Amino acid sequence: xxxxxxxxxxxxxxxxxxxxxxxxxxxxxxxxxxxxxxxxxxxxxxxxxxxxxxxxxxxxxxxxxxxxxxxxxxxxxxxxxxxxxxxxxxxxxxxx
Amino acid sequence: xxxxxxxxxxxxxxxxxxxxxxxxxxxxxxxxxxxxxxxxxxxxxxxxxxxxxxxxxxxxxxxxxxxxxxxxxxxxxxxxxxxxxxxxxxxxxxxx
Numbered sequence: 001x002x003x004x005x006x007x008x009x010x011x012x013x014x015x016x017x018x019x020x021x022x023x024x025x026x027x028x029x030x031x032x033x034x035x036x037x038x039x040x041x042x043x044x045x046x047x048x049x050x051x052x053x054x055x056x057x058x059x060x061x062x063x064x065x066x067x068x069x070x071x072x073x074x075x076x077x078x079x080x081x082x083x084x085x086x087x088x089x090x091x092x093x094x095x096x
Numbered sequence: 097x098x099x100x101x102x103x104x105x106x107x108x109x110x111x112x113x114x115x116x117x118x119x120x121x122x123x124x125x126x127x128x129x130x131x132x133x134x135x136x137x138x139x140x141x142x143x144x145x146x147x148x149x150x151x152x153x154x155x156x157x158x159x160x161x162x163x164x165x166x167x168x169x170x171x172x173x174x175x176x177x178x179x180x181x182x183x184x185x186x187x188x189x190x191x192x
Contacts, residue, residue, distance in 0.1 A: 012188050017190065038123065061174070061177075077156075082157060085109055093112060094109050
């Protein structure tokens with residue numbers, strides 16, 4: 001699945017509601033998911049890592065929705081910034 | 097670019113250093129990038145949105161590196177959780 005396809009999928013599921021909520025409040029929800037990822041990383045796992053996996057998906061989904069509200073293509077910016085290696089030194093692996 | 101290709105690209109650039117730093121300290125760096133995204137969202141833009149675009153890319157890159165350290169495929173978890181529509185109600189658009 002491309003980054004763009006995932007962003008589009010999240011738009012199809014959530015964009016109407018998320019855009020109505022607005023950018024600032026949607027950022028609060030995004031940060032809540034970052035907190036849930038932190039919690040899943042920090043605690044012992046009793047579910048074979050399933051909750052941790054889902055928290056990674058949720059952070060990606062909320063990041064995608066924020067980008068959509070701002071009219072930003074995550075795939076374009078990912079390729080632009082990192083497609084040529086480390087943005088600072090230009091090397092792969094990074095030699096900074 | 098697929099989500100998996102981007103995660104692999106970030107691994108090629110940064111995995112050796114990031115895995116040595118370890119998960120917990122890498123999470124601190126990830127959260128710093130979340131803060132920079134917040135700052136870019138909140139402030140007036142005098143650069144045609146270029147900084148904001150780069151902050152989205154950086155958060156995605158650090159999320160990818162964290163997933164790699166944990167052995168999680170962002171593409172797999174994204175598809176698993178959201179490929180069938182809203183994980184809670186199963187609808188697209190979400191009808192929760």
